[in-house]
Amino acid sequence: MKKFELTKKSSDVYAFCALLLATSAILVYTDVYNKPNNENLEAGVYLQANRIDALDIADGAVYAYKQEASTGEFDFVYNKYQVVNIDDRTQDVLIPGTGDFAPAFYASDTALFYKGTLESYEVVVEIAEGKVRIEKEDSPHHYCKIQGWVGEAGMPIICAPNYFMVVIEEVVDA
Amino acid sequence: MRKTHNAILKIARLGMFLAFGVILNFAESYIALPMIAPGVKLGLANTVGLIVLYYFGEKEFVAVGFLRIILTALFTGFGYNFFISLAGWFLSSLLVVLLVQFKNLSIFGLSMVSAVSHGLGQIIMVSILYESRYMLNYLPVLSFAGIVTGLAIAFVAREALKRIVINE
Numbered sequence: 599m600k601k602f603e604l605t606k607k608s609s610d611v612y613a614f615c616a617l618l619l620a621t622s623a624i625l626v627y628t629d630v631y632n633k634p635n636n637e638n639l640e641a642g643v644y645l646q647a648n649r650i651d652a653l654d655i656a657d658g659a660v661y662a663y664k665q666e667a668s669t670g671e672f673d674f675v676y677n678k679y680q681v682v683n684i685d686d687r688t689q690d691v692l693i694p695g696t697g698d699f700a701p702a703f704y705a706s707d708t709a710l711f712y713k714g715t716l717e718s719y720e721v722v723v724e725i726a727e728g729k730v731r732i733e734k735e736d737s738p739h740h741y742c743k744i745q746g747w748v749g750e751a752g753m754p755i756i757c758a759p760n761y762f763m764v765v766i767e768e769v770v771d772a
Numbered sequence: 773m774r775k776t777h778n779a780i781l782k783i784a785r786l787g788m789f790l791a792f793g794v795i796l797n798f799a800e801s802y803i804a805l806p807m808i809a810p811g812v813k814l815g816l817a818n819t820v821g822l823i824v825l826y827y828f829g830e831k832e833f834v835a836v837g838f839l840r841i842i843l844t845a846l847f848t849g850f851g852y853n854f855f856i857s858l859a860g861w862f863l864s865s866l867l868v869v870l871l872v873q874f875k876n877l878s879i880f881g882l883s884m885v886s887a888v889s890h891g892l893g894q895i896i897m898v899s900i901l902y903e904s905r906y907m908l909n910y911l912p913v914l915s916f917a918g919i920v921t922g923l924a925i926a927f928v929a930r931e932a933l934k935r936i937v938i939n940e
Contacts, residue, residue: 602882614881632906
């Protein structure tokens with residue numbers, strides 16, 4: 599039972615051209631009509647398709663997300679840790695909402711990050727010059743870290759298989 | 773007696789191809805191409821799909837594809853990836869089964885259509901799950917990659933089909 603042929607046919611070339619044309623058409627459509635309004639952008643943070651956070655992309659900052667003890671196999675809760683001034687890099691800093699002090703453990707050129715031990719966070723998101731990247735994450739192949747800086751609205755950075763996603767998009771009114 | 777023998781042989785062969793597809797799926801996660809574009813895969817498991825379609829038929833092709841997703845999900849969990857894979861499988865199987873009826877396309881055309889429609893199905897599902905139409909902006913990347921990987925997979929599947937001989 600031979601369902602198809604193994605040698606190239608002329609209709610393959612037509613199919614190739616049709617697919618290329620369709621790709622170009624979608625590219626033009628998405629580039630012209632499906633762009634977010636560039637005036638008013640923020641980085642949306644999603645976990646399992648739930649919008650868990652929105653980050654201001656105007657200023658350089660680093661945010662880390664920690665996986666709390668999960669209540670089920672696919673039920674994650676991530677906590678946002680706030681960022682303090684870069685000058686405080688060496689000092690113990692106040693943990694928001696707790697009143698406790700902890701030493702800083704992560705620093706980049708744009709911001710400082712604090713609280714907890716190195717083992718206690720899973721995902722670090724860095725923002726600089728209107729671009730966003732995932733600095734550190736716990737997915738097995740580190741695709742989203744390899745992807746690097748993304749400044750384009752609508753281009754998602756997706757970490758599989760932990761379903762963590764960051765994408766620059768229009769500001770969503772709460 | 774001969775008929776029963778053939779039925780058993782067919783089940784054994786399909787089971788073998790199914791297992792091979794799951795293994796290729798797993799192995800591929802180590803040779804994915806994140807440097808080129810995130811989310812782009814070669815789709816090596818699709819070579820198995822093409823071989824099954826060539827030797828066994830549409831029904832078996834659809835079934836092996838579906839069972840491969842279920843089996844993979846048993847290892848990785850029935851999370852969002854499962855639904856995204858399911859959407860990709862559904863659209864690509866639908867189009868391939870439809871186009872095979874016309875007998876116009878060879879393995880190259882079918883593989884290209886399969887890869888591109890797989891990406892399209894996945895992006896549609898992602899857009900629904902994430903409730904964001906901007907996810908569609910990623911479609912041109914996936915679709916162009918689908919044309920290239922589809923051709924590559926067709927070459928691989930053709931070389932495999934030349935060497936695998938199944939006598940009915």
